[in-house]
Amino acid sequence: MRSYPFCLELEVRDYECDMQGHVNNAVYLNYLEHCRHQFLKARGLDFAEITKSGLNLVVVRAEVDYKRSLKSGERFVIGLRMERVSRLRFQFIQEIFLLPEKRTALKATILCSGVNSMGRPELPKEILEALESPGA
Numbered sequence: 001m002r003s004y005p006f007c008l009e010l011e012v013r014d015y016e017c018d019m020q021g022h023v024n025n026a027v028y029l030n031y032l033e034h035c036r037h038q039f040l041k042a043r044g045l046d047f048a049e050i051t052k053s054g055l056n057l058v059v060v061r062a063e064v065d066y067k068r069s070l071k072s073g074e075r076f077v078i079g080l081r082m083e084r085v086s087r088l089r090f091q092f093i094q095e096i097f098l099l100p101e102k103r104t105a106l107k108a109t110i111l112c113s114g115v116n117s118m119g120r121p122e123l124p125k126e127i128l129e130a131l132e133s134p135g136a
Contacts, residue, residue: 002095006081008038010076010077014072021072023069035078036080036094045127054116056114057113057127058113058114062110066105067106078097081093087123088121
């Protein structure tokens with residue numbers, strides 16, 4: 001298990017599983033999004049407040065590699081690292097590990113940007129500051 005500056009531990013709930021008893025592939029995207037929001041919150045950023053200010057953070061691309069399935073009741077941890085890609089884009093490198101073995105269940109790269117109220121690309125200053133701070 002790689003070291004990540006931010007980690008979030010969760011447990012699979014029954015209703016997140018498909019008929020085969022595995023977490024539905026779309027649910028993993030919810031896990032990743034929840035982790036990103038918790039990361040922002042831990043840095044003092046409120047996703048809803050940023051949106052109210054007229055700036056929308058958007059996912060541009062999601063690359064997801066499913067390595068193994070999670071099942072109901074299993075505990076897992078999501079590791080997250082945030083990095084700048086360009087002047088207007090940043091990405092989250094995320095990985096889900098099954099506990100307690102810490103075996104990789106999923107690897108993802110989520111490419112993001114911001115869009116202002118005029119529909120033009122813009123990154124909020126809060127995001128720029130988060131990218132520049134240590135441990136992003």
